[in-house]
Amino acid sequence: MTLPALLHIPTVYLLTGFSSLVGAVILIWLRRDHRESSPALTLFAAGILALGVGFMAFAARESLTGWMAPLMGYVGFGVSAVLIWLGSGQLYGHPRTEGLTIMAGILLAGYVAALFAVREPTATGAIARISLNSTFVVVFMGLAAFESHRSHWIATLRSVRLMRALLILFCVLVTMRAITFLAHGIPLHPDGSAPPGMLRAFFAAVFGSMPFAITVSVLSIANSQLSARLHRMATTDDLTGLVSRRSLQESADRLLGSAPHGGCIALLMIDVDNFKMINDRHGHAVGDQVLRHVAAVLRQTMRKDSLIVRYGGDEFCVLVPVPGEAAAFVVAERLRANMEASPYRMDTERIPVTLSIGVTVHRHGKTLRQLLDEADRRAYRAKADGRNRVVADDVPVAV
Numbered sequence: 001m002t003l004p005a006l007l008h009i010p011t012v013y014l015l016t017g018f019s020s021l022v023g024a025v026i027l028i029w030l031r032r033d034h035r036e037s038s039p040a041l042t043l044f045a046a047g048i049l050a051l052g053v054g055f056m057a058f059a060a061r062e063s064l065t066g067w068m069a070p071l072m073g074y075v076g077f078g079v080s081a082v083l084i085w086l087g088s089g090q091l092y093g094h095p096r097t098e099g100l101t102i103m104a105g106i107l108l109a110g111y112v113a114a115l116f117a118v119r120e121p122t123a124t125g126a127i128a129r130i131s132l133n134s135t136f137v138v139v140f141m142g143l144a145a146f147e148s149h150r151s152h153w154i155a156t157l158r159s160v161r162l163m164r165a166l167l168i169l170f171c172v173l174v175t176m177r178a179i180t181f182l183a184h185g186i187p188l189h190p191d192g193s194a195p196p197g198m199l200r201a202f203f204a205a206v207f208g209s210m211p212f213a214i215t216v217s218v219l220s221i222a223n224s225q226l227s228a229r230l231h232r233m234a235t236t237d238d239l240t241g242l243v244s245r246r247s248l249q250e251s252a253d254r255l256l257g258s259a260p261h262g263g264c265i266a267l268l269m270i271d272v273d274n275f276k277m278i279n280d281r282h283g284h285a286v287g288d289q290v291l292r293h294v295a296a297v298l299r300q301t302m303r304k305d306s307l308i309v310r311y312g313g314d315e316f317c318v319l320v321p322v323p324g325e326a327a328a329f330v331v332a333e334r335l336r337a338n339m340e341a342s343p344y345r346m347d348t349e350r351i352p353v354t355l356s357i358g359v360t361v362h363r364h365g366k367t368l369r370q371l372l373d374e375a376d377r378r379a380y381r382a383k384a385d386g387r388n389r390v391v392a393d394d395v396p397v398a399v
Contacts, residue, residue, distance in 0.1 A: 009204045013059035016208035020052025023215035030219065036229070037222040039095075043087030044218045048211050050080035055208070067119040070126070074133045078111050081140035084167075084214070088147035091221060092160075104140075111136045127182060134178035138171045145171065156228075159220035166213055177203050237310035239288055240295035248309050248317065252368050255307050255319050265362040266328035268318040268335070269375035270298075273354045273387040275314035286346060290353060293344045301335045317372070325361045329392040332357045336390055356382035359392040 027045035031038040054076025061069040082104050089096045096104070111132065118128040145167035153160045235247035243251055256265055272294055279287040291314065298308050298316060306320040318335075322328045336355050343350040358378030360371050378391040385391070 009200060010059045010061070012201075012204045012208050013055045016211060017052040017054075017056030017059060019208075020048050020055065020211040023212050024049035024052065027215060027218065030222075034222045034226055037091060037225060040087050040090035041218065041222060043083050043090060044214070047080045047083030047087055048215055050076045050083060051211050052076075054080065055211075067121050067125075070121075070129060071115055071119050074115050074129055075112055077133055078108060078115075078136050078140075081137045081144075082108050085140045085144040085147070087218075088144040088163075091218065092147055092151035092153065094147060094151075107136075130178055130181050134174050137174050141167050141171050141174070153221070153225070157221060157224045159217055159224055163214070163217040163221060166210065166217060170207075170210055173203065173206055240292055240310050242295050242298075242308050242310045242316070245309060245311050245317075248307075248311075249368060251307050251309075252319055255321075256362055256368065263321055263323050264325065264328075266318075266320050266322045266325075266331060267360050267362065267371045267375050268320070268328075268332050269311070269358040269372065269379040270316040270318065270335075271356045271379050271383055272314040272316075273356055273383070278351060278353075282346070282351065286351070289346070290344045290351060293342075294339065294353060294355075297339050297342050298335070301338050302331075317375075322361075328359050328361050329390060332359045332390045332392065336388065340388060354388035356387050357390045358382060359390060 024045040027041045027048065031041040031045075034041060054073045057069045057073035057076060061073075086096055086101065086104070114132050115129060118125045118132070145164050148154065148160050148164035148167065151160055154164070235244055235251075236242070237244045272291070275287065275290070278290055291310075294316065295308070295310070298318065302308060302318055302320055306318055309317040309319075311317040320328075320331055322331055336357055339353055339355045343352045345351075356379055358375040358380070360374040360378065362371060378393070382389045382391040
């Protein structure tokens with residue numbers, strides 16, 4: 001039995017349409033589990049459904065004579081391409097502007113009008129429809145592939161790379177199909193239909209796998225993004241965007257295990273001076289802004305490879321590579337001075353912000369808990385000795 005006999009093309013199209021309907025229902029059903037990705041899943045569901053409608057229209061071509069079936073099929077493919085492009089922008093955090101969406105709608109309307117103008121069931125009309133459809137679909141599917149390519153997820157998620165590959169493959173196949181028809185590799189019947197053959201069966205089989213493959217990729221991307229967001233929530237302080245205390249142990253172990261050759265890791269325990277007074281005088285909303293301001297100064301002052309942690313309340317913790325023990329005090333003192341010179345500006349009022357800092361240096365055999373306790377004890381002495389100062393040993397160091 002030949003391949004075309006095994007792959008009865010209308011049956012393949014019908015099954016593709018059914019699988020597209022299933023994929024669209026799955027995306028709609030699961031979008032409530034992915035609230036942030038819900039708009040993207042809705043657009044992809046509509047795009048997959050439109051693709052299925054297009055395939056079902058072609059499956060019905062043998063029973064529906066005239067121009068209605070191919071016109072519905074090509075319109076479905078065009079609508080699908082636009083929706084998948086819009087969904088890709090939403091999925092990767094690049095939603096289309098209202099102007100671009102309106103422009104896409106105008107282009108889609110023009111595409112449908114052009115298809116209607118060449119609706120006659122003739123070989124010439126079929127060539128024109130294939131040319132129009134191939135150009136329109138390749139443009140918008142190519143734009144969707146570009147959205148995957150420029151996404152910041154492309155380097156970390158294989159599902160995004162798979163989506164890019166699928167969309168590129170779709171564009172390549174549509175182009176190959178158009179070239180095959182236009183070069184008369186597949187001769188058309190006088191009514192514009194194509195006879196069964198190996199090439200047509202191949203295109204039908206490959207295109208038939210696309211809707212479900214795209215559905216699986218979209219869900220995989222949404223699940224991976226949800227997992228990444230949950231991990232970020234678990235490891236990041238909501239207020240300041242710094243590393244949270246909950247993930248300090250894991251992050252610190254990595255940094256302490258990669259101490260620079262000939263250097264060491266300093267640990268700074270940092271208390272914001274008189275923070276309760278700031279809250280009582282200006283309110284907790286301003287207090288939160290002050291903490292964000294402190295976090296910003298920490299980021300600006302510390303090395304890029306430092307680990308900066310919101311330890312709790314008005315306490316911060318920093319692990320920073322330094323050349324030696326003497327440099328640890330210098331780093332802490334620079335931070336103290338920068339903070340003192342950077343009051344928080346609230347309208348026309350300036351709120352002074354100073355820090356009391358305890359410093360210790362990682363030594364062989366000491367655990368993170370011991371380092372934290374030692375630095376915390378020195379930060380407490382810095383506050384007891386007048387605040388706005390650095391203590392780097394068990395004798396208070398005045399500024």
